Amino acid sequence: MNKFLERLNGGEILVADGATGSNLQKMGLKAGQAPEDLVIDNPDILLKLEGMFVEAGSDIILTCTFGGTRMRMKDSKYQDRALEVNIRAAELARKAASARDGVLVAGSIGPIGQLVKPYGPLEADEAKATFAEQAKALADGGVDLLVIETMFAFEETDAAFEGARSVTDLPIVVSFSYDRGTRTMMGVKPKDVVKRYKEKGATVVGANCGNTLENMELVIKEYCETVPGFPFWAKPNAGLPHMDIETEQAVYDMGPEDMANFAKKYAALGAKILGGCCGSTPEHVAAIAKAVKQ
Numbered sequence: 165m166n167k168f169l170e171r172l173n174g175g176e177i178l179v180a181d182g183a184t185g186s187n188l189q190k191m192g193l194k195a196g197q198a199p200e201d202l203v204i205d206n207p208d209i210l211l212k213l214e215g216m217f218v219e220a221g222s223d224i225i226l227t228c229t230f231g232g233t234r235m236r237m238k239d240s241k242y243q244d245r246a247l248e249v250n251i252r253a254a255e256l257a258r259k260a261a262s263a264r265d266g267v268l269v270a271g272s273i274g275p276i277g278q279l280v281k282p283y284g285p286l287e288a289d290e291a292k293a294t295f296a297e298q299a300k301a302l303a304d305g306g307v308d309l310l311v312i313e314t315m316f317a318f319e320e321t322d323a324a325f326e327g328a329r330s331v332t333d334l335p336i337v338v339s340f341s342y343d344r345g346t347r348t349m350m351g352v353k354p355k356d357v358v359k360r361y362k363e364k365g366a367t368v369v370g371a372n373c374g375n376t377l378e379n380m381e382l383v384i385k386e387y388c389e390t391v392p393g394f395p396f397w398a399k400p401n402a403g404l405p406h407m408d409i410e411t412e413q414a415v416y417d418m419g420p421e422d423m424a425n426f427a428k429k430y431a432a433l434g435a436k437i438l439g440g441c442c443g444s445t446p447e448h449v450a451a452i453a454k455a456v457k458q
Contacts, residue, residue: 168268168309168335169367171223172395177431179453180224180270180399180439181217187445188213189413198240200232203253210253214260218267220446221453224437225261226311227253227302230274233294247301254305270311270337271302273324280319283350288323295327303332313339313399314373316348318360325364335367337397337437342374346382354386362391370397373441375404377418377426381433388434395436400426402443416443420451427452 171178188199191209202210214225231237232253234246242249254271261267276294278286299310310328315321321338328336338361342348358369371383380400387396403418427438438456440448 166308166335167266168224171268172367172436176436177456178223178437179221179449179456180397180437181214181222181226182440182444182446182449183442184213184226184228184230184272186414186416186442198231198237199228200230200237200249200253201240201242203228203249203256204242204245207252207256210256211260214257215263216446217449218260218263220450221457222267222439222449224268224270224309224439225257226270226272227257227305227307228272229253229298229302230272230313231277233273233276233298235276235278235291235294236274247297250298250301251305254302254307258306268308269306270309271299271305271307273298273302273310273312273328274314275316275320280317280323283317283319288319291320291323292327292330295324296331299328300331303334307334309335309337309367311337311339313337314341315339316341316343316352317350318352321361325361325366329365336365337368337370338366339370339372339397339399342371342379342383345375345379346386354383355390358387358391358394362394368395368397368437370399370435370437372397372399373401375401377403377422381426381429384430384433384435392434394434396434397437398427398430398435399439399441401441402445402448405443414443418443420445420448423448424451424455428455431456
């Protein structure tokens with residue numbers, strides 16, 4: 165059996181990693197630079213960050229491929245090497261994961277950056293094809309599962325899910341971003357998300373990013389009340405950011421203990437995989453692991 169499914173079906177609470185982008189910015193990623201470029205240009209920095217999450221107690225680390233579809237990489241010097249970027253990112257994460265027994269690697273798949281019809285000009289079949297290409301590359305690179313994350317509309321998420329499922333039978337997590345409280349920017353509700361993607365065959369449904377820890381609790385509650393017993397994924401931001409004028413970087417106000425306390429609440433509701441999104445550091449992850457692994 166797939167290692168992720170084995171642990172999930174065993175009832176274990178799993179800890180995911182924290183933020184990629186905000187941590188890489190602290191480590192020197194320049195404004196406007198695509199994190200995916202680092203896979204080729206500076207793989208050591210990715211290994212270092214992923215290794216820090218492993219050391220902090222993550223059971224699952226994500227690849228640095230959130231913007232790794234060929235379409236999203238249109239402004240990257242490596243667009244023509246998109247497949248290689250995804251394969252190498254998976255291999256890098258696999259190398260970092262090997263520092264501790266049992267750490268799993270999830271292939272991160274984020275939005276394309278263009279709206280799918282009827283909201284925008286992109287045809288669903290075009291979106292499906294670019295998602296399928298990325299999903300196959302991640303699978304070829306050796307990931308244990310795929311995470312379709314930070315989604316906000318059914319049209320693009322359907323294309324991502326169907327594209328991924330057409331090329332691999334790996335477990336798929338579908339995670340939406342509710343930046344309007346308990347609604348996405350397109351007005352999508354948690355109860356409709358879990359019904360739709362459970363029916364389509366997602367292994368896990370979840371939420372990431374969003375705004376406050378309190379709103380994430382409401383989202384997870386709605387998920388759990390809609391389909392009790394289904395496994396859910398919760399990866400919130402470390403609160404809402406504000407800009408530090410001196411460093412010109414976003415500052416997130418929720419500390420490790422704040423995240424840990426809310427992670428326990430999400431787990432009590434029924435979430436099985438807990439981690440952090442924007443602003444969450446290895447220290448946040450360590451606190452979450454300590455809180456939910458007791």
